[in-house]
Amino acid sequence: MxxxxxxxxxxxxxxxxxxxxxxxxxxxxxxxxxxxxxxxxxxxxxxxxxxxxxxxxxxxGKRKIEQFRAEFLAGVVSYLQKNPNASPKSQKTEIERLIGVFILQMKSL
Missing domain, CATH: 1.10.287 (Helix Hairpins)
Structure with a gap:
């Protein structure tokens, strides 16, 4: 329905x-x-x-939350695809950066 x-x-x-x-x-x-x-x-x-x-x-704000979530996940996937041999430390740094962007977006709601 x-x-x-x-x-x-x-x-x-x-x-x-x-x-x-x-x-x-x-x-x-x-x-x-x-x-x-x-x-x-x-x-x-x-x-x-x-x-x-x-x-x-x-x-x-459900649509915006889903949009921010999708952008975050796409950013993680994109980074990992472009940097398959990145060290765990650089992976952690980039994912923390993307989490920070996600948090700022959520606060803007």
């Missing part, structure tokens, strides 16, 4: 303000419409769920 709502790990369905406002206007229209058909009710529910998910994503 989450697939149908556009809710998931890579959800970017309503990331732009215009898309979010459009969905909010649609929900208001659907709620004010006097039609009480089952399809209208389902469409209202889906629209409300998408809006709720987007607001949660924005308030929680």
């Amino acid at each position: 989450a697939f149908l709502l556009g809710i998931g790990e890579q959800d970017k369905a309503l990331e732009s303000n215009a898309e979010l406002l459009q969905q909010m206007a649609l929900l208001k229209y659907l709620q004010s419409n006097e039609s009480s058909s089952a399809s209208s009710t389902i469409y209202q529910w889906i629209t409300a769920a998408r809006i709720g998910n987007e607001l949660y994503q924005r308030v929680s």
Whole structure:
């Protein structure tokens, strides 16, 4: 069901303000419409769920956290691929540097 709502790990369905406002206007229209058909009710529910998910994503910072995490892991992998014979000390130094960047990014939230 989450697939149908556009809710998931890579959800970017309503990331732009215009898309979010459009969905909010649609929900208001659907709620004010006097039609009480089952399809209208389902469409209202889906629209409300998408809006709720987007607001949660924005308030929680979940997307940013996942982005920072992915950047950190990509940095570690990239360093290790470019420096396969690096000493454990230089590996530790680089990973500590990347952790520092990650921490600064998290503090910026």
